[in-house]
Amino acid sequence: MTGATSQASLGAYGAALHARFLRGLAVAPRRAAVRGPGWSLSYEALHERALTWAGALLRAAGHRPAAIGVLAAKGPHAYAGVLAALYAGAAVVPLSTDFPAARTRHMLEAAGVSAVIADAAGRALLAGAPGPAPGIPVLAPDEVSAGSVPVDAAHALGEPLPADAGDTAYVLFTSGSTGRPKGVRISHGSTDHYFQVLDARYDFGPEDVFSQTFDLNFDCAMFDLFCAWGAGATVQQLPAAAFRDIPAFAAEAGLTVWFSTPSAISLVRRTAGLGAGALPGLRWSIFAGEALKCADAADWQRAAPTSTVENLYGPTELTITICGYEWSPETSEGLAVHGIVPIGAVHKGHDHLLVDADCEPVSGEGELLITGPQMTAGYLDPADDQGRFVTHDGRTWYRTGDRVREVADGVLAYVDRLDAQVQVQGWRVEPAEIDQALCACAGVEEAVTVAVPAAGGDLELVAFYTGRPTPASRLARALRGALPERLIPRRYTHLAAFPLNANRKIDRGALRARAAGPPGRTEPAAVPARVPRPAPRGQ
Template sequence: MTARPGEAEPALSTRPDRTGLAMTTRPDGAGPAGCGRSGGVLDDFLSAAHVHADRPAIRAEGADLTYAELAARVTAFAAGLGAEPGVVGVPAGHHTGTVTALFGVWAAGGTYCPIDPGFPEQRRTAMARTAGCRVLIGADGRPAPGPGGPDPEAAYVLFTSGSTGVPKPVVTSHRAIATTVGSLRELFGITPHDRVLQFASLNWDTCFEEILPALTGGACLVFDADAHRGSFPRFLRMLARERITVLDLPTAFWHELVGHLHESGEALPACVRLVIIGGEAAAPGKVARWSALPAGPVQLLNTYGCTETTLITHALELTGAPDPVPIGRALPHVAEHLGEGGELLIGGPALADGYLGRPAATAERFVTVGGRRFFRTGDRVSRAADGVLTHRGRIDHEVKIRGIRVDPAEVEAHLTGHPAVRAALVTGVTVAGRTALAAYVVPRAGTSGTGLPDRIAAHLRGRVPAHLVPSHIHVVAELAYTASGKVDRRASKEMLS
């Protein structure tokens, strides 16, 4: 680590572990040398690599990578970046290289920013510019200069949907993620004997629930393509073959899995001990069917959290058939407050720093109550006497699509950017038990509505991720407007229903 102006260069000492992997530490105990501003989770990973050097850290497509081997790759990646690289954009995907990059960026003292290589180029470029990426990792794994920008001195930058049509970059500190990961290791009961499936997209924070508790707890993280092939029989065979003990699944996927188990008579392999679900509300009927399955001693954990509050903040083991299904109790590190209209506000040491370069948006959602800082979730809840919270709807128009929070206004901004669209309304609708986006567009004068939905869909696919492209696009003659000339959402929905 390079000393900052006015600081003395810290002395370093190196202690080899029993595998020969050098773990460099500071005499003041501040953590590994070369880790820059990081620590916490990175330290825990390096400690796990020291203690469990010969155990498998990652199993990818049938091959094992030990903790010592992964740590060596992390060290080499960090060396390639150089000290204090700033925000590093990483093309995150389901492979070992993404995990190496995550820890490698931290080891170099940088800030990790995943950028989905499957997103349209325009979206990727905008994300890199908005995050201020000084370095972009290419498809070959090599660093290249990025657009550059201010260094937020954080663990990572992730994006959430924004009403202006541009995604909002959430800045999360090392303290926040370290606090949460410690809580999740305890909540999940992670041990070196666990084998955790890597299922979530590497571009959303849910993946950190899989990666970080596992690799700081000596467990094995498993990548396998059969997790994503869309075949439940193959999925179940993979769980048995890889001896998976912990599954973290989107609630919508779990709903379909429960349906398959119920209809086929198949069962989860006996190796599975814990299933974690989250991202959207669990259906009471699915929970009831799950409870009736001959699943053995499998714990089902329902979870809740926001990107701005760093992964999971509430959890509850589901038994029986509660209706509605609660979102759970606050974890030990979480402070909660019920605001106006029952809105859930979340505080504590795991709160994100805010939205990078968006002071107004930060001030709107991160508020001070009683001298403490909280995030306004936008979710209405009720609290039972035992502290369990139950979701009672939204105070705004945001919806969950495939477990991802979406502000319809972001999609509307892109729709009205099409030259043939005068006005647009986007809302969530239920299709086959899932929430989907539906768009209603008013064409500009002189524009034919024939073929317009297809043209609009193509326009969106070139600009936004797939989950922001409405499943249904309807051409309508008119929408309702407020006195100021904006689309009146409530009146328009009533008019269209």
């Protein structure tokens, strides 16, 4: 299959996620499919690389693998790896080279990964993972060494393998309250419905250039890749240095579609990048992963006056995003709740319910439940399904855990979370996972983590613990062996005992008030500050 891919050939791939890349290949074979600092891959080149790698993986495995991991820093290897896994008929399991080795090992085992595409950083992480060697074949694109999967163009696939709508397209992991990440399976049928909704909503075309701000182990990265590739457009990887001057980078790269978490707005504002008309080339400005403030939407709209600004909402379990709302300077603030832009209407083909604490339907305001073709069939571990999926009127519904309010006909607005889950720079964080990791640190008896507003409007994680007083830097170092960087609290406070409420339960409200109080009441960890990297995960 080449750039001359026919519509008839495309039809053979039906709902398969990689059919969208084949569409782009047919429309713009020599256009850049994806590019980054100092490199670029055309649709033809990326297609041929993915076919070669897929052939090598299939030959090494001796069968069609159920899941292929992609453990590479964001760059040409990672993007080609995502496509190669799909071409091999496998589920893609994007992994982060920034995660601890033990966490990565758990994800590989939980997802049933039978082969990995890894760059040098990924291979080092695999080598350092504790426990018995996984015995998983590793394709190392930048190195030929003993034990690595040989890559030979002679064994390249002639064309990608097809996939059925019910097959898993990708597996992503979210923070889990049990102390381990939860694996979410998303099918080709779910992504097919999702991108059909987006095709009807947006006018993306071959001349568009998409910002790619998200790490590939976050589902909003799939929006960037497959919206762009389905239109024959270009995906532009943003290096961290680009955030020092987004207007200059956007102009040089020719960006027309921006997609990030709202945290990026504060970052661009701090670098004086939100001046009136500073982003004239943008046609679409899309935000997801955190609550979008009206003030931030208004500032971005002034900077990108010819751009349509949209707020998208959705947990991983509902395939990337499930609601969308177009910002209007004239009417949106009147519909906002607590100064937050509405999340809009639920996607066509889905039903939603608002329920009370007893899971009984209510009108006006309540917890949001959704069912429809974008809903996952369940977690990798069925035990994780409990409490998140309920049956009503003979159908299964996903409980988002978000309280929403209907502010206009079919238009929903986010109010708050009903549990302890929080969003930190787009990450969906279960504080209980951090608490369990802290309790495993020497001298810590009990731990409670809370999130409070920090400078710039982001949330900051603050940990309280009992047991033996321990330097904050030591606790932070210990947590790095168990948690991703963004889940590591920046401040720690030792308490002789936790405050209790009237029900004799730990008073989290009192802890949040203390964490948000004057400086000096909690001890900061001696860790370097990180430049926020926009990375989504449902509001």
